[in-house]
Amino acid sequence: MPELPEVETTVVSIRQHLRGRRILKVWCDAPKLVRRSSFSVFSRQIRGARVLDVTRRAKNILIFLDRDRLLLVHQKMTGHFLIGKWRVRGRRVTPLSPKVLFDRVNGYIHLIFYLDDGTMLGLSDLRKFAKVILGSRHEILALPELADLGPEPLHKSFTFAQFYKTLEGQKRKVKQVLMDPYVIAGIGNIYADEILWAAKIYPARPAGSLTLSELKKIYKAMRRILKEAVRLGGTSVGDYRTPSGKEGGYASRRAVYGREGEKCPRCGTVIRRITMGGRSAHFCETCQRAPL
DNA sequence: ACAATTACCTGTATGC
DNA sequence: TGCATACAGGTAATTG
Numbered sequence: 141m142p143e144l145p146e147v148e149t150t151v152v153s154i155r156q157h158l159r160g161r162r163i164l165k166v167w168c169d170a171p172k173l174v175r176r177s178s179f180s181v182f183s184r185q186i187r188g189a190r191v192l193d194v195t196r197r198a199k200n201i202l203i204f205l206d207r208d209r210l211l212l213v214h215q216k217m218t219g220h221f222l223i224g225k226w227r228v229r230g231r232r233v234t235p236l237s238p239k240v241l242f243d244r245v246n247g248y249i250h251l252i253f254y255l256d257d258g259t260m261l262g263l264s265d266l267r268k269f270a271k272v273i274l275g276s277r278h279e280i281l282a283l284p285e286l287a288d289l290g291p292e293p294l295h296k297s298f299t300f301a302q303f304y305k306t307l308e309g310q311k312r313k314v315k316q317v318l319m320d321p322y323v324i325a326g327i328g329n330i331y332a333d334e335i336l337w338a339a340k341i342y343p344a345r346p347a348g349s350l351t352l353s354e355l356k357k358i359y360k361a362m363r364r365i366l367k368e369a370v371r372l373g374g375t376s377v378g379d380y381r382t383p384s385g386k387e388g389g390y391a392s393r394r395a396v397y398g399r400e401g402e403k404c405p406r407c408g409t410v411i412r413r414i415t416m417g418g419r420s421a422h423f424c425e426t427c428q429r430a431p432l
Numbered sequence: 433a434c435a436a437t438t439a440c441c442t443g444t445a446t447g448c
Numbered sequence: 449t450g451c452a453t454a455c456a457g458g459t460a461a462t463t464g
Contacts, residue, residue: 141457172440199458217457218441248442267441269458285459312435321459329457379443417436419457 142215142380144293144326145369146388147199150221153383154261155194157223158203162190162256170250173265174272182274185209186253198289198325202280210280212273213263219270222246223383224260246379266379290323293362294370303359310347314358315421317347327362330375333397333422335361337404342428343421344414349431368393396422 142150163186171179189205196202201221203211213219251263251272263270273280281287290306291298306324310317317323318332327335336343338361341354350358369375372389373382375397381387395405400413404424413422 143458214458216440216459218443265441266443267457269441271459319458418438420455 141217141328141330142199142220142374143328143331144196144199144366145331145372145390146220146374146380147196147201147215147326148370149374149382149388150215151194151196151201154201154221154223157259157383158191158194158255158261160191161259162188163205164188164254164256166254167252168250170265170268173251173263173268173270174274176273176275182272185274186211197286198292198321199328200286204277208276210275210277212271212275212280212283212286214271214285215263215265216267216269216271218248218267218379219263219265220380221383222249222262222264222381222385224262225258246381248379261383264379288322289325290321291325293324293326294366300356300359303362304352304355307347307350307355312347313344313416314341314347314350315343316417318358318362319419326366329419330394330397331362331365331369334365334395336428337396337423338365340427342430343423344416345431396424398422 166183166186168174168179168183174182186205186209189207189209192204192206194201194203199214201213201215203213205211246264248264248266249262250265250268253261255261263272273283291302307317310323315332315336318327318335319329333343335358339354339357341350341358369390372393373386374380374388375390375394396411399411400422402411403409404411404427407424407426409424409426411422412425413420415421
């Protein structure tokens with residue numbers, strides 16, 4: 141699932157291909173991915189737009205275009221971008237359609253942007269949960285899913301004092317709080333489990349019950365793990381790939397996520413999985429002891 | 433006002 | 449073997 145490190149990896153990668161390029165046209169076989177306007181309006185408005193820059197906010201990808209347009213893409217669970225070329229130095233290298241070309245690598249491309257240098261940017265999404273919205277810069281940035289987001293966990297200004305303030309008084313379970321994008325942006329199920337394992341905190345502890353030293357451990361683990369995962373290109377679970385088609389390098393570092401029944405890398409206890417609010421939490425009951 | 437639950441999807445895994 | 453059902457999960461929408 142694309143979380144902060146996967147989205148950051150995606151943004152850094154596609155930025156190189158998109159910056160300065162013009163979007164010639166867009167193709168789609170799942171028009172419901174486009175929200176707040178019909179696909180035909182979306183298609184008409186994006187045609188001819190030039191990409192100024194690509195950035196990230198939480199798990200949202202922000203593609204800044206000329207003429208005051210801003211394209212928001214949220215990959216949700218199975219969405220991911222793939223880069224393809226259909227021409228090399230002005231010559232076609234294949235008679236196949238781009239869709240067929242892409243499908244040889246990944247069968248779930250539902251949206252393709254055709255760029256003016258022959259590059260294709262494909263959005264793969266097995267479950268079609270991804271969200272694409274085009275609007276004016278102000279319109280998009282004012283959407284609650286952007287405007288109301290919590291702080292970026294890796295930002296320099298997000299100090300421990302800030303972190304403490306955001307968790308203080310929270311009655312919910314610490315894992316649920318870490319995953320709430322309106323509290324902290326960008327942490328999902330994989331990294332919440334990994335962070336709590338590293339910090340040796342039981343995931344169902346009420347956030348407000350954590351001591352200062354426990355919160356400090358979580359904060360430090362959060363910064364360290366997210367930075368390391370960004371450095372390694374994220375984690376591949378399921379069919380997630382980086383835009384160039386590679387698996388994320390953090391997958392092999394996973395200590396607990398998706399490892400139910402395997403041994404804790406720290407103490408050898410068998411990893412357990414419990415359900416919390418319809419979501420699974422993986423942890424080591426020896427390292428992450430439940431109170432009483 | 434807040435917290436908990438459901439909807440959105442479909443491939444994969446499991447059970448009978 | 450085949451069919452039905454459960455499960456996965458980010459977040460908006462809905463319900464409690």
